[in-house]
Amino acid sequence: MNRRQFVNNVSLAVTAAAVTAAPSRSSAAPASALRLRFVGMMAFVNRSDGSLLAATPGRTRAHLSHQAFLMARRGTRAADVLGMQAAHGVVPGAFDMRLDGADPAAFVYRCLHNTTLDVTSGRGAVAKQSSQMAHMDRIAPGSHVRGDIEQWASGRVSLRGGRLVDSAAHPDAGRTWSFGAYRQALTDAVDFHGDAGTELRLTSGAEARTLALGAGDAEDIWVISATTASETVDPTRIEHTAAAFEFLSASAPVIAECADASGRAVPTTELPCSHQLGAALHGAAGESRFPPFSEFCFLIETGS
Numbered sequence: 245m246n247r248r249q250f251v252n253n254v255s256l257a258v259t260a261a262a263v264t265a266a267p268s269r270s271s272a273a274p275a276s277a278l279r280l281r282f283v284g285m286m287a288f289v290n291r292s293d294g295s296l297l298a299a300t301p302g303r304t305r306a307h308l309s310h311q312a313f314l315m316a317r318r319g320t321r322a323a324d325v326l327g328m329q330a331a332h333g334v335v336p337g338a339f340d341m342r343l344d345g346a347d348p349a350a351f352v353y354r355c356l357h358n359t360t361l362d363v364t365s366g367r368g369a370v371a372k373q374s375s376q377m378a379h380m381d382r383i384a385p386g387s388h389v390r391g392d393i394e395q396w397a398s399g400r401v402s403l404r405g406g407r408l409v410d411s412a413a414h415p416d417a418g419r420t421w422s423f424g425a426y427r428q429a430l431t432d433a434v435d436f437h438g439d440a441g442t443e444l445r446l447t448s449g450a451e452a453r454t455l456a457l458g459a460g461d462a463e464d465i466w467v468i469s470a471t472t473a474s475e476t477v478d479p480t481r482i483e484h485t486a487a488a489f490e491f492l493s494a495s496a497p498v499i500a501e502c503a504d505a506s507g508r509a510v511p512t513t514e515l516p517c518s519h520q521l522g523a524a525l526h527g528a529a530g531e532s533r534f535p536p537f538s539e540f541c542f543l544i545e546t547g548s
Contacts, residue, residue: 277457278438280363280401283340283413284469285310285484285541287492288377288434289389294369295404300356300469301491302398310487311515312356312399315339315466318349322463325455326446328352331516338513339468340413340433355517356399356467359448365438366405376410376418376431378488380546383423384495389546396491401467406438416479416505416540423485423498430500430542470515471541479507479540488544505540 282298289297300312315336316323331353337344380387394400412418413433421430444455457463471484482500489497 275439275462276437277440277459277461277463278363278365278406278436278442278444279464280403280436280438281340281411281413281433281464281466282401282436282543283433283466285471285488285543286312286467286469287380287389287393287488287544287546288408289393290545290547295402296370296372296408297394298401298403298467299393299397299491300399300467301487302357302396310398311470311517313468313470313515313517314354314356314361315351315468315516316464318352320463321461322444322455322465323352326354326444326453326465327451328354331514333514334516335511335513338510339470340466341415341508342413353516354446356401357517359399359446361399361401361467362404362445362447363401363406363436363438363442364404364445365442368405370403370405370436371407373407373409374431374434374545376429377434377543377545378423378430378500379428380492380544382428383426383498384489384493387493387495387546389492393492399467399469403436406436406442408434408436411435414540415508416502419502419504421482421500421502421505421542423500426498430502430540432541432543434543469541477507479505482540482542484541488542492544492546500542507540 286298286300289299291297301310314326314328316326316328318330322328329352330349334351334353335348336346336351390396410431411433412431417431417433418429420427438457440457440459440461442457446453480501480503485499486497489495
């Protein structure tokens with residue numbers, strides 16, 4: 245090897261090392277002005293314009309009540325602008341394992357019943373980096389989303405732009421679940437990240453509230469769909485699968501099962517928006533249930 249070849253090889257090696265040690269700014273994930281965390285049973289409907297509708301089920305013929313609500317930390321701009329309030333007896337860790345041990349007094353809530361939240365982070369389609377939501381078209385090939393799903397929904401969140409990634413709020417998230425012969429990894433939580441310039445608009449009847457996020461803003465908001473409890477719970481079998489099928493389409497339900505699922509014990513908690521069910525959900529001290537009050541509740545992705 246002559247001197248010129250040696251110098252060139254050393255230069256290339258140093259350049260490669262520098263690239264490895266210090267990745268370019270463009271390859272790093274952008275900072276989020278908003279993290280909107282979806283937890284529980286709900287459907288994500290892919291619309292023809294690239295936006296997503298996240299719809300939470302209400303009461304079904306299976307007599308399973310789904311309570312949809314927003315949650316945020318007390319004192320944040322999101323909590324103030326979106327009109328969230330404290331709720332006695334609600335334990336945040338019952339819905340999201342990442343909040344185990346968190347002070348309940350540090351969180352506030354807003355019911356999503358008959359409420360729409362529009363979230364816009366740019367003009368493009370949502371970048372879907374999530375792969376663990378239940379794939380309805382593979383579980384029930386040929387199934388069609390109800391044309392009136394927004395009327396069936398207890399709450400609605402519309403997403404445009406930003407990106408959606410898999411997350412987890414329950415230890416059984418990420419395990420492989422079976423719908424008959426079809427098997428896939430399922431999650432019970434996804435995080436939507438919106439950058440600076442993201443706008444949230446909440447409407448409910450004559451009420452309208454808008455939150456605009458700019459550079460330097462950082463807001464965490466949870467969208468939670470909780471369900472009422474059963475007398476007994478088998479963590480290896482998701483009884484709420486039938487309710488999910490009823491909510492989405494006329495397809496016959498295929499119950500999700502996972503022999504490795506272990507469930508999760510949580511402290512007894514109230515639902516922040518429950519008036520009819522509040523008294524029934526009071527339990528003895530030290531009682532444990534599976535979240536949200538029943539079992540692992542997966543998220544569903546389906547076509548428009």
